Amino acid sequence: xxxxxxxxxxxxxxxxxxxxxxxxxxxxxxxxxxxxxxxxxxxxxxxxxxxxxxxxxxxxxxxxxxxxxxxxxxxxxxxxxxxxxxxxxxxxxxxxxxxxxxxxxxxxxxxxxxxxxxxxxxxxxxxxxxxxxxxxxxxxxxxxxxxxxxxxxxxxxxxxxxxxxxxxxxxxxxxxxxxxxxxxxxxxxxxxxxxxxxxxxxxxxxxxxxxxxxxxxxxxxxxxxxxxxxxxxxxxxxxxxxxxxxxxxxxxxxxxxxx
Amino acid sequence: xxxxxxxxxxxxxxxxxxxxxxxxxxxxxxxxxxxxxxxxxxxxxxxxxxxxxxxxxxxxxxxxxxxxxxxxxxxxxxxxxxxxxxxxxxxxxxxxxxxxxxxxxxxxxxxxxxxxxxxxxxxxxxxxxxxxxxxxxxxxxxxxxxxxxxxxxxxxxxxxxxxxxxxxxxxxxxxxxxxxxxxxxxxxxxxxxxxxxxxxxxxxxxxxxxxxxxxxxxxxxxxxxxxxxxxxxxxxxxxxxxxxxxxxxxxxxxxxxxxxxxxxxxxxx
Numbered sequence: 001x002x003x004x005x006x007x008x009x010x011x012x013x014x015x016x017x018x019x020x021x022x023x024x025x026x027x028x029x030x031x032x033x034x035x036x037x038x039x040x041x042x043x044x045x046x047x048x049x050x051x052x053x054x055x056x057x058x059x060x061x062x063x064x065x066x067x068x069x070x071x072x073x074x075x076x077x078x079x080x081x082x083x084x085x086x087x088x089x090x091x092x093x094x095x096x097x098x099x100x101x102x103x104x105x106x107x108x109x110x111x112x113x114x115x116x117x118x119x120x121x122x123x124x125x126x127x128x129x130x131x132x133x134x135x136x137x138x139x140x141x142x143x144x145x146x147x148x149x150x151x152x153x154x155x156x157x158x159x160x161x162x163x164x165x166x167x168x169x170x171x172x173x174x175x176x177x178x179x180x181x182x183x184x185x186x187x188x189x190x191x192x193x194x195x196x197x198x199x200x201x202x203x204x205x206x207x208x209x210x211x212x213x214x215x216x217x218x219x220x221x222x223x224x225x226x227x228x229x230x231x232x233x234x235x236x237x238x239x240x241x242x243x244x245x246x247x248x249x250x251x252x253x254x255x256x257x258x259x
Numbered sequence: 260x261x262x263x264x265x266x267x268x269x270x271x272x273x274x275x276x277x278x279x280x281x282x283x284x285x286x287x288x289x290x291x292x293x294x295x296x297x298x299x300x301x302x303x304x305x306x307x308x309x310x311x312x313x314x315x316x317x318x319x320x321x322x323x324x325x326x327x328x329x330x331x332x333x334x335x336x337x338x339x340x341x342x343x344x345x346x347x348x349x350x351x352x353x354x355x356x357x358x359x360x361x362x363x364x365x366x367x368x369x370x371x372x373x374x375x376x377x378x379x380x381x382x383x384x385x386x387x388x389x390x391x392x393x394x395x396x397x398x399x400x401x402x403x404x405x406x407x408x409x410x411x412x413x414x415x416x417x418x419x420x421x422x423x424x425x426x427x428x429x430x431x432x433x434x435x436x437x438x439x440x441x442x443x444x445x446x447x448x449x450x451x452x453x454x455x456x457x458x459x460x461x462x463x464x465x466x467x468x469x470x471x472x473x474x475x476x477x478x479x480x481x482x483x484x485x486x487x488x489x490x491x492x493x494x495x496x497x498x499x500x501x502x503x504x505x506x507x508x509x510x511x512x513x514x515x516x517x518x519x520x521x522x523x524x525x526x527x528x
Contacts, residue, residue: 056425058421075424076421076425076427077427078426080425081425081426082421082422084418084421084422086418088416088418088419088421088422090419090437090440090441091518092441092443092517092518093440101426101436102426102427104436105423105426105428105429105432105436106426106427133517135518153426
């Protein structure tokens with residue numbers, strides 16, 4: 001199980017513009033093992049979304065190499081599926097049609113793809129909504145359907161770009177718990193960009209704390225908390241505190257010391 | 260519950276029908292007063308009753324059905340041709356950015372030319388009868404449908420295209436399974452606008468030597484100074500245009516509902 005799934009070697013990403021060149025990522029070296037859950041946290045502009053785009057194949061590095069299963073990423077591929085903050089469900093397809101999409105375009109026969117889609121819907125707890133259209137569902141449900149759509153093609157890796165960023169706090173917590181459960185069942189390699197520090201501590205095996213100017217990985221924190229994790233345990237709190245420190249946000253938290 | 264209506268509901272229903280009816284009623288009243296004022300002869304301005312009598316005459320002889328049928332046949336042929344071609348080409352031009360850049364100046368050059376300006380050429384090239392009429396209606400419908408389709412394709416949410424590519428869709432699947440349905444609500448708006456434009460030019464097209472149709476009826480009534488028939492033909496053109504507009508608006512609403520979009524504005528321009 002310790003096989004390397006995703007590898008970034010001396011990766012650099014620059015964006016050229018008329019006003020000059022901006023370095024979004026500089027000297028990123030990273031290996032993510034099979035079945036690992038990695039969260040990227042960091043201030044805006046630290047290149048965390050750029051990093052995700054490189055792994056997804058939506059963008060190319062300016063220097064260095066991005067590999068999945070030892071092969072250089074040459075473009076988007078079915079074995080690395082991305083979840084977006086805006087869900088991106090197809091509004092004209094019902095829930096089942098959305099979940100079936102990936103299988104449909106890869107030529108899986110109707111009966112088989114229906115079966116797989118229903119299993120995945122069941123996994124996210126939304127079998128009862130198979131015939132609904134996305135607009136009839138809440139944001140949280142839509143993101144669960146997007147997750148089911150990703151799982152349906154049985155990818156090696158799932159990349160998430162602030163997947164719960166548009167949801168309210170309680171829905172977000174529920175979805176984090178659901179994601180943790182599904183990850184334990186399916187053991188996909190997950191790389192999740194988030195700005196929610198608690199989310200990272202709750203979900204990740206490893207937290208990559210990133211810094212900006214230029215975007216880089218500043219610290220890697222191993223999360224050795226037992227699962228399922230309790231958000232109220234002292235260890236959880238200590239680790240959360242540690243991430244805040246790494247992000248140099250602790251000075252804003254003075255009231256925490258008050259009684 | 261369903262049988263007994265509250266006074267409020269009755270008032271709302273009255274309001275809903277009476278207000279629009281008041282406009283029509285005022286016009287009819289003014290028409291009646293003007294026609295019986297003696298200022299114009301009945302040949303210049305027949306009253307509403309005379310126009311209705313003329314209409315009854317047309318209905319009784321079966322002439323009206325024949326003319327309406329001929330007009331609708333031409334209209335539907337031209338509109339279907341224009342819509343089919345415009346949507347197909349619009350998809351291609353919208354999807355292939357360079358191709359559109361090549362075609363765009365040409366379209367911008369031809370589009371502002373009124374279909375009426377093509378009259379002489381339509382007759383020279385296509386003779387008289389059905390063909391020039393269909394060509395004029397086609398021109399009126401083609402450009403609005405083409406331009407809205409191109410715009411709709413170019414405006415498809417890039418996120419959806421990203422996701423389609425992520426799942427390994429081939430280009431054919433991206434176009435047919437993502438671009439077409441994603442652009443469709445906007446395309447429907449374009450087809451609605453095109454429908455209105457095409458109907459407006461139906462009458463003009465049918466003045467190019469057609470021997471049937473509502474446009475011909477207008478010309479024929481004019482030649483025989485049958486103003487009552489002429490006004491009735493005008494009324495029919497308006498009513499059928501309204502019915503076509505309502506029909507396509509209903510289709511449009513269903514598309515919007517299925518797509519989960521807010522209902523489109525009530526009227527297309």
